[in-house]
Amino acid sequence: MDLWANLAQGFAVALTFSTLMLAVGGCFIGTVIGSLPGLGPSNGVAILIPLAFSLGLDATEALVLMTSVYYGAMYGGRISSILLNIPGDEPALMTTLDGYPMARKGRAGDALVLSGVASFVGALLATIGLMLLAPILARIAFLFGPAEYFALYLLAFCTLGGLASKNQAKAALAAAIGLGLAMIGLDNQTGIPRLTFGEIHLMDGIDFLVAIVGLFAVAEIFIYMESHGRNSAIGVKLERITVPVRDIANSTFTMLRSTAIGFVAGLLPGAGASLGSFLAYMAEKSVARDGATFGTGNPRGVAAPEAGNNAAAGGALVPMLTLGVPGSGTTAVLLALLLTLNITPGPLLFSERPEVVWGLIAALLIANFVLLVMNVPMVKLFVRILSVPPWILLPGIAMVSFGGIYSLSGSAFDLILMIIFGIFGYLFRKIGVPTVPIILGILLGNNMEDSLRRAMVISDGDWTYLFSSGISIGLWVAAIAGFVAPLFLRNLLTRPGRIHG
Amino acid sequence: MKTDRIFGLCVIGVALAYIASAAQIQVGFLSDPVGSRTFPYLVGGVALACALVIVLRPDEEPGWPPLATFGRIAIALVVLYGFAVALRPLGFLIPAAVASAAISYLISPRPVAAVLCGIGISSLLFAIFKFALGLSLAPFGRLFAG
Known part of the structure; x- marks a missing residue:
């Protein structure tokens, strides 16, 4: 069996002492980041990327560390949802609906254990799904030429834009901003500087890490200063922690259903974990016989979104690894990590660097068990960390971001650029322009242009070549549908709270 | 609108x-x-x-914070800008301590706690950056070198 041989190779990479330590450390840091309100997985991974470089890690190690942080943050997000009624990150929003009421009834411990187990089921099955599906998709991806890739990038922007914002125009604008920024620097094909205005620092383009840390982390500081009234005093008591065997048994099928829904939601390029948890919760609510008690502390309402968002987190890795098109904000940040490490995700990754792919998959399998131990028996530790006051936390985030970026580039210009991105990140958040498409645009802009230009070279300038294969027509149709559908669906779905991609 | x-x-x-x-x-x-x-x-x-x-087709107004909050955000911006510019000539320790103390004070106006927070974050992060991660950060800049 090919699969077992590959997996064995993966475990051989992942089971070295240093890689294991990185996985454990990443899981711990990730859970902390996830549980702190305001610091989500994309922020957390963005802040840590510069540090991963300075550790001098090789590609596999850096990827293992960062995906462990990613998975950890997905687990950790539920902790503040349940205890504070503030989602630790965006995908954990749905967990507040039943998690907090359950905690108010004095069952905080049960809710934490149940959601930890649900996270484990979702993430583990999704990792297995990733393992089975990714090689197949990578083989299909060999059929993609430049025209298909152009359509695929378009699809990513359309679905991400369609779901990430309440206003399609603003979502599309965000993508245009990102793509426009990506054009700055030397033209890949001709080597002519574009839109640099003679500024030498702009010759090699805008470093996407600067943009990411600015838009996510620095903007977060301003957002927090605005809403500083919210303190993070833990409102509910956490007594002894026991395992609620009956709740877990009752929600077995809930977890499995939610995992399937979340995984598929994660696979869609651009959709991500928030959609996974939202759909899983809504589906479970409509299927359950006691659906009316959802929102009042129904344990299944806690299990569904957690299994869903963790499964989506695994699913989102599939398009990122096989096609180089991220399925969510955090995987976009992970893509930035890969590109900076000189690894181009895509079908070739599976044949040329199998040790990276399979080492990552093996490390994710291990990370899930580590996270189960951290998030069930050791959950009290994270509850204590949650009480770090914001007047220590925020200056800390600021200094880590600045120190990390400065240690990479050593230029004050990049830091000032990062502050400018921070200001715009804050303004865009206020106005409702989603920031994830901007990041995606900066990341994918040059690839998207290259594939358009290569397609035109092949066809000698014939634009109909873009729609000349079945795959590309399908992708164009899906892209248009993904952009237009939310306009109609938005009226049908009355959404509980804000949903972000 | x-x-x-x-x-x-x-x-x-x-x-x-x-x-x-x-x-x-x-x-x-x-x-x-x-x-x-x-x-x-x-x-x-x-x-x-x-x-x-x-x-x-504009959306509804986003709900801007009061002017005082904008003032605080503007001060934070100036602090961060100063930090970015000062990092090379002055090194990490002093600018980081001043900047974290200032941001901490802007969030929770207690001078003593803010100063302690600044010193704590600056020295702790420097130790982590320098000794655990091996980053090339200068503790003090050129001004103190000679």
């Missing part, structure tokens, strides 16, 4: 400027059918179209 209208108009201006600067891109004589200008034109055009929609 008003915010979106102003924002949309700004974007229209920027998009037009972007298209105008794209027109200035030099095109080599050995170019491909698409060339260096087309994609920037496309992107500028999309931005322009979106901005028009935003101006014509």
